[in-house]
Amino acid sequence: MMKFERYEWVAITIMISLFVFVGFIQGWSVSLVILNMCIISAIMTMGVNISWGYAGVINFGVMGFLAMGGLAAVLVSYPPITESWQAGGRGLGISFALLVVLVIAVMYINKTLIQKRNRYILNSLVIFFGILIIRHFYLNATHNIEDVNPAIAGFLGGLGLPIIFSWIVGGLFAAGVAFVIGKVALGLRSDYLAIVTLGISEIVVSVLKHEEWLSRGVKNVIGLKRPVPYEIDLQNADWFINLVTYLNSSKLNNIIDVSDRQQVLNNLIIDGSGIFVKLSYAILFLIVMLIIFYFANKAQLSPWGRMMRAIRDNETAANAMGKDVVKQHLIIFVIGAAIVGVAGAMLVTLDGLFTPSGYRPLRFTFIIWIMVIVGGSGNNLGAIFGGFVIWFSWIEAAPLTTFIINQLTVGLEPTNALKLHLLDSVPYFRYLFMGLILLLILRYRPKGIIPEKVRHS
């Protein structure tokens, strides 16, 4: 069982009290919305923290892995569209089979031909013509699929399973992409690796944006099934009405007039259903977060975690001790990406829609990195704390800025141009806050708010 230090208890208390505070000031609904995103951010941050904090492998491809998780949510939960499959399924199948044949052919050529020049020439010829043939089938098939009822469908749909399975599938998708990236790029120096992963994540997102047969592209997928009940069902369910009546019995009993009482009860039920839905999400997310947290900590304390730290702190020495640095880097990169993928699927589950054009590096890569740095790399509780605090300030920056601007410009008239301009640009102040927080932490507390524990074992 893990023990928390005193300052860690302080951090946990701060996190909880933030939400209680917002709950009382802005309402419990707002508080729960922020809490849900905080939990998801915390999971993303743990994913990055595992590769960066444990082993020093930089991963700027967060956005791409999140998008893969989101794609998994669509492919698992959306009901299959049979017409699309009929229209283009065979063509896609043929092109996929041809692709496999092509890969096998290239591998065979690489294996049998020794002479380098011949190999290059033959390879490029095979790849060129192979792609020409595949393109023919592929473009026809995708064109047919995209023509099927483009207003509401136009893509293959998914499997129609409960969306909760997609959390695992999302992790697997992201892990698959990460495996390919890792194979290609992990030998590079850390700042090159950062740029390359950032670039590849852009490629992943642009594929999702433009391959409409797969993800509906910029037309977005909406109306994904929820894992939790819908508000409207709750409002008509007897047990829920009874629950709300029971919880508010003292308040309701004070109202004597029957129609008034019904009115109040109805309002309470509508409010309560929203909160109930968000709370169920929060509980589901919390379970996932705690599971990941438990295993991440377990792994960090295990001999494997110790080896990772050894590799991080001195790669050459670890290599000399017979540790396979390349392989371990790949493993940890894939694990970290998989966790980010899980978070990506959860994000789409929460929103109920998949918008590929919404994946932007500023929001989905750099903010996550600020969370990691601020929380404390190499410490899982720190990662969760970073995710909570940064997401919280990201959301609450706007009300805070409005307040500050109003205070500073209190002497100016309400129609003053400067004041109006400042109030118009309130949403942009959050970037300023994020940048300043990152710079201050890097300067005065470079190990993060909850630094990694030094273990002498």
Next chain:
Amino acid sequence: MIDFLNSIIVLLNFIIIPGISYGSQLALGALGVTFVYAILRFANFAHGEIMSFGAMITILFTWFFQSQNIGLGILPTALLALPVGIIATIILCIISDKFVFQYYRYQKSVPVVLAMVSIGVMFVINAIIRIIIGTETIKFSDGQKFIMKAKQFKVMTGLNEGLALKSSQVITILITVLLLTFTFWFLQKTKTGKSMRAFSDNEDLALLSGINPDRVVFTTWIIVGVLACVAGTLYGLDKSYKPIIYLNLVLPIFASAIVGGIGSPFGAVVGGYVIAFSEIMVTYAYKKFFVYLLPSSIEPSGLVQILSTDYKFAVSFSILVIVLLIRPSGIFKGRVL
């Protein structure tokens, strides 16, 4: 013969001229990234925002000059405002160095930490730009828009295809040539330039021979400021200014710098053109070109496009990945100015 000329004009109009002007903008940007990398030894993620900042100041002063009815006639007013923008960008660079980067340099932090720091700087500059000028798309090029319109060219030569020449493209190319010549002359011939090259080659040796590191860094930021502001303004002049675009531009710029060999100025310039041309050539639909060249019996039916234009952005990264795999040090071996 006429068909052949027509096909050449198609290529010129849709690939070569846009490629050269976009490539020039990338080359100037990549040169700035390379300077920071060679002297200060980190990947500066804030470079795009620095470019954007320079363009923003230029736009503000363009508006000011326009309101005062000061202009350059057929040339865009932005050229008059450009020096002000350059000075402001240099000041921004030096402030960010004094308050942020200098500390880590004295601490001898690892490059990754400095890259993280530059992300913080990126966020701050990004916020400042958005607060000052918003996120709207701004067109600020005035004066004569075209040097030669497609129609004029058709009438002049009697060909089927027109060749349009935007003045912003010509200005971009001219300024780039001037600036590149000056930069390379500075690096090769002046004493400060030589000391910068020595510093980037071997820091310890340079320090031993009495080169003042603070002076070298100061000069570097001045050069970076000039290059960034000019690149940002030219890009805005050519394509219209939009604060969000510059974050996306950072990645092709990095790709250019790495493809050419990061740390090598000549490589950065070549890399810029390589990236620009491949982006345009891979996503261009060659149908028109082949229609002119081939007899009508074997005319292509499709667009003859290798990748759809949606993947423009992905092309530069694919090249980056391929180059890193085959030749990690870039086309021209990097790391030395």
